[in-house]
Amino acid sequence: MGIFETMLKEGETIFLNEYALDFSFQPKLLLHREKEQFAIANSIVPLFAERTGKNMMVYGRPGIGKTLAVLHVFKELEDEHEEILPIYVNCWQNNSTYKIAIALCEAVNYKFYQNKKTHEIFKDLEEKFNKTPVAFCFDEVDKLEDFDFLYTVLERVYRKTIILISNYKEWFAGLDERIRSRLHPELLEFRDYNADEMKDILTQRKELALKHGAIAEDAFQAIVLHTIAQKDIRAGLHVMRQAAEAAEEASSRIMTTQHVSSVLKKCPKEYAKEPIELDEECRFILEIVKANSGLKIGDLFKKYEDVNGRQSYKTFSRKIQTLAFGSFVSLKRIVGAGGNSTMVYHQNVKRLDEF
Ligand SMILES: Nc1ncnc2c1ncn2[C@@H]1O[C@H](COP(=O)(O)OP(=O)(O)O)[C@@H](O)[C@H]1O
Numbered sequence: 001m002g003i004f005e006t007m008l009k010e011g012e013t014i015f016l017n018e019y020a021l022d023f024s025f026q027p028k029l030l031l032h033r034e035k036e037q038f039a040i041a042n043s044i045v046p047l048f049a050e051r052t053g054k055n056m057m058v059y060g061r062p063g064i065g066k067t068l069a070v071l072h073v074f075k076e077l078e079d080e081h082e083e084i085l086p087i088y089v090n091c092w093q094n095n096s097t098y099k100i101a102i103a104l105c106e107a108v109n110y111k112f113y114q115n116k117k118t119h120e121i122f123k124d125l126e127e128k129f130n131k132t133p134v135a136f137c138f139d140e141v142d143k144l145e146d147f148d149f150l151y152t153v154l155e156r157v158y159r160k161t162i163i164l165i166s167n168y169k170e171w172f173a174g175l176d177e178r179i180r181s182r183l184h185p186e187l188l189e190f191r192d193y194n195a196d197e198m199k200d201i202l203t204q205r206k207e208l209a210l211k212h213g214a215i216a217e218d219a220f221q222a223i224v225l226h227t228i229a230q231k232d233i234r235a236g237l238h239v240m241r242q243a244a245e246a247a248e249e250a251s252s253r254i255m256t257t258q259h260v261s262s263v264l265k266k267c268p269k270e271y272a273k274e275p276i277e278l279d280e281e282c283r284f285i286l287e288i289v290k291a292n293s294g295l296k297i298g299d300l301f302k303k304y305e306d307v308n309g310r311q312s313y314k315t316f317s318r319k320i321q322t323l324a325f326g327s328f329v330s331l332k333r334i335v336g337a338g339g340n341s342t343m344v345y346h347q348n349v350k351r352l353d354e355f
């Protein structure tokens with residue numbers, strides 16, 4: 001290849017679809033989680049037979065496909081089984097009973113919750129939820145500040161399956177006895193991926209996100225090894241994106257091991273135990289998110305410009321991705337008639353040893 005062929009031209013990119021490297025991206029094909037999906041579906045099956053479903057507690061370390069697996073099963077319900085209503089709520093973004101009540105209203109498109117007290121909202125919801133069987137998923141439950149909503153859903157919704165997702169098995173033991181005994185969940189552990197499985201998952205993402213041939217084989221292998229060491233797919237997605245950006249910045253059409261190592265140098269040795277280090281710009285942006293949690297990324301960028309933020313929108317949104325990787329913020333992708341957008345929420349970072 002001639003030297004000019006290895007160089008990116010002005011405005012050219014090595015990405016096919018950068019969004020495919022987001023943690024919230026849902027690939028159509030979920031790899032290596034057949035058994036787990038089957039177990040999740042099994043907890044919902046009784047709802048088809050006019051019975052109540054089984055409840056389930058899904059657990060396992062971060063970044064091993066728990067959210068994705070449940071969302072896959074829910075997507076199938078949505079597309080093929082209208083008689084069951086799947087409702088997914090992220091409890092990190094909605095960490096109180098009141099916020100969950102609102103999230104549930106939004107999930108069923110119920111708009112008359114303004115000025116109502118939490119118990120009044122639940123009264124309205126109860127009526128709705130008792131018309132069709134409901135499969136609830138409450139994700140990241142270890143970030144909840146109170147659990148009253150769980151008690152209400154357990155007591156007042158008759159035909160339901162409740163799936164709770166947590167990174168920590170111990171979380172369940174700490175629950176109030178009156179909830180624990182009513183919930184009586186089956187436990188579903190997501191085991192770690194082995195090296196081959198991780199490689200498959202990263203290969204799938206590489207093909208969706210980057211142009212063909214945009215990553216040298218040894219560079220990809222370095223990303224795979226890093227992911228295996230971290231035991232977290234998100235670590236691999238993060239490095240792949242950052243290294244692709246490093247390649248672009250160097251006007252290179254191909255990501256090489258050099259680009260990967262320049263990124264790895266900045267990565268924490270043990271993600272989730274050691275918080276990642278934030279550069280000054282990231283910290284500046286984080287302060288803006290703190291003051292404006294729950295805004296769309298475009299609106300957040302305007303706030304950033306208002307306080308003299310100088311980076312481009314592209315750089316700004318990449319910094320937001322870095323903050324998401326470090327769990328400083330959490331992102332929610334919304335797909336709407338007016339186009340897609342991402343909402344950005346501030347998170348109080350909890351360390352593993354706090355549980
Ligand atoms: N089996 C899989 N197949 C494809 N992508 C996966 C798989 N498992 C995890 N991922 C990807 O890895 C990232 C982390 O998965 P996620 O479901 O958010 O993990 P968890 O909820 O366990 O923290 C997501 O971007 C997800 O798309």
Ligand SMILES: [Mg+2]
Binds near residue numbers: 063066067068139
């Ligand atoms: Mg998750």
